[in-house]
Amino acid sequence: MPRNVNYSELTMTAPERPLRADARRNRESVLDAAGELFAQRGDAVQMEEIAERAGLGVGTLYRHFADKQALLAAIIGRRFEAMTALARAAxxxxxxxxxxxxxxxxxxxxxxxxxxxxxxLLGPEEPSWNDIAAEKTDFSAITERIVRRAIDAGHLREDFRADDFVLITRGAMANMTDARNWRRHVTLLLEGIRGPER
Amino acid sequence: MPRNVNYSELTMTAPERPLRADARRNRESVLDAAGELFAQRGDAVQMEEIAERAGLGVGTLYRHFADKQALLAAIIGRRFEAMTALARAAxxxxxxxxxxxxxxxxxxxxxxxxxxxxxxLLGPEEPSWNDIAAEKTDFSAITERIVRRAIDAGHLREDFRADDFVLITRGAMANMTDARNWRRHVTLLLEGIRGPER
DNA sequence: TCAGAACCGGAATTCAGCTTCAGGTTAGAG
DNA sequence: CTCTAACCTGAAGCTGAATTCCGGTTCTGA
Structure with a gap:
């Protein structure tokens, strides 16, 4: 008789018994509220705030997610899935x-x-985000293929590696204080910054 | 009769009365200890740890610096001065x-x-670090001159701006998880990543 | 050498957030 | 309709870390 089961598993192993209707609804509300707030202010949002936005008590958050990390992981996991889908589409x-x-x-x-x-993506690896590692692997595989195609077609320099994709994105993300900075950063990267006298 | 004067002012306006010999010595110890620890683990070090490393009680830290922010600011300020000196030398x-x-x-x-x-450099502007803003101005002026010279000599593309220097450094710093990643990042930036078929 | 201002130590306090838990509520099977 | 497991609430508890405070200690000028 578990008291406070964690249904946040990203792996979709269905729980023994499906959630009660209200519980399922609430879980969704939590995910929505957390998604918006985390997206807006990252780690800095408080559990209480999320509960309020979801129209629920804090206790309810903890019924669905073991702790703040687990909730964050669930949100992040969704984004990663979306990103893999994006890569596949590209x-x-x-x-x-x-x-x-x-x-x-x-x-x-x-x-x-x-x-x-x-x-x-920028912070250090969180050990609790194991579920995400698998998603990352999928994403990397697709990226690898896309990079290879670009190289073979002569659009990227021969020695470009999929790891370099990570370097570029990390660099750009560090320049996301202002909306146009990161585009400039990417442009410089793509075009190079050396002048004619190199 | 101030109780807990803040001598952390980076501007070198000498306090009315010079510090007592032991106080000056201790202040130096604090700065040294904090410098090392902050350099190593950034914001995450605790006041108690700094005190211990300096061989002092926490209370002493607070006699010399109003709070953790002020101590950090003092340390950062030193680095910025060093950076300006570096720029001047370059x-x-x-x-x-x-x-x-x-x-x-x-x-x-x-x-x-x-x-x-x-x-x-990467985090958001701390309002308490006003002293540092002045130092930044100096640094920027020198950077501006260096960039201009490089452009005029044809080593940098015509439209390169001093702001771009910031973009590059931010990007590189975001890739400092691993010792060689940031060099690769900078290399890609300088040489460009497009292939022959661009 | 001595007084007392300046200084120091570190236990105690404060505080912000996360987490728990002892009831009250409700969905939904029978 | 009833009963109960599942669910919800939010005040209270807990934790980790910054900051305070004051009795004791140490410089230093006279």
Missing amino acids: DEASDPWAAFETLLYGYLESAQADAAFRFA | DEASDPWAAFETLLYGYLESAQADAAFRFA
């Missing part, structure tokens, strides 16, 4: 460079809109 | 590109060695 493009740009800018636009996402 | 180089590279890599190597410095 890979559809027949033009290799279009695929690369779609992936890069799509990724960064998502990051711009979501402080929690940036937080997860 | 500007001495007769070769414009050498000057630019010296500045860029010197700046980044310092950042690599100091988490507190990165923290101050």
Whole structure:
């Protein structure tokens, strides 16, 4: 007889008994509220605030998620899934460079809109986010393929590595204080900053 | 009759009465201890830990610095001064590109060695760090001159701006998880990542 | 050498947030 | 309709870390 079961598992193993209707509804509210607030102010939001926005008591948050980390992980997990979907879509493009740009800018636009996402990507690895590691692997595989295509088509320098994609995105995210800074950063990266006299 | 005077003013207006010998010595110990620890783990160190490393009680820290922020500000301020000195030195180089590279890599190597410095540069503007703003102005002026020289000599693209220097450094600092990542990042930036088929 | 201002130590206090828990409520099976 | 497991609430408890406070200690000028 578990008292405070954690249904936040991202792996979709259905719980023995489905949630009661009100519980399912509330869980959704929590996820929505947390999603918005985390996206807006990252880690800094308080549990109480999330509960209020969801129209629930704090206790209810804890019925659905073991702790703040678990809630954050659930939110982050969603974003990662979306990102993998984005990568998959980008890979559809027949033009290799279009695929690369779609992936890069799509990724960064998502990051711009979501402080929690940036937080997860820029900060140190959270050991509690194991579920996310698997998602990352999927994403990386697709990225790898897109990068390779761009190289083979001569759009990226020969020695470009998928890891470099991470470098670029981290760099850009660090410049997201202002809406246009990160675009400038990416532009400089893509075009290079050396002059004619190099 | 002030009780707990804040001598952390970075502006060197000497206090009415010079500090007692032991006090001056202790102040130095605090600065040293805090400098090392902040450099190592940034914001995350605790006052108690700093006190211990300095061989003093916490109360003593608070005799010299109003609060943790003030102590951090004092440390950061020192780094900024060093950075301005570095810029001045770089500007001495007769070769414009050498000057630019010296500045860029010197700046980044310092950042690599100091988490507190990165923290101050990457995080949002702290309102309590007013003293540092002045130092920043000096630094910016020199950077501006170095950038201009590099452009005029044809080593940097015409539309390069001093602000871009900030973009680059922020980007690189975000990639300082691993010692060589940021160098790769800078290299990509300088050389560009587009292939022959651009 | 001595008084007392300046200084120091570190236990006690404060505080902000997360988390728990002892009841009250409600969905929904029978 | 009834009963009860599942659910919800939010005040109270807990925790970790900053900050205070005051009795004791140490400089230093006379």
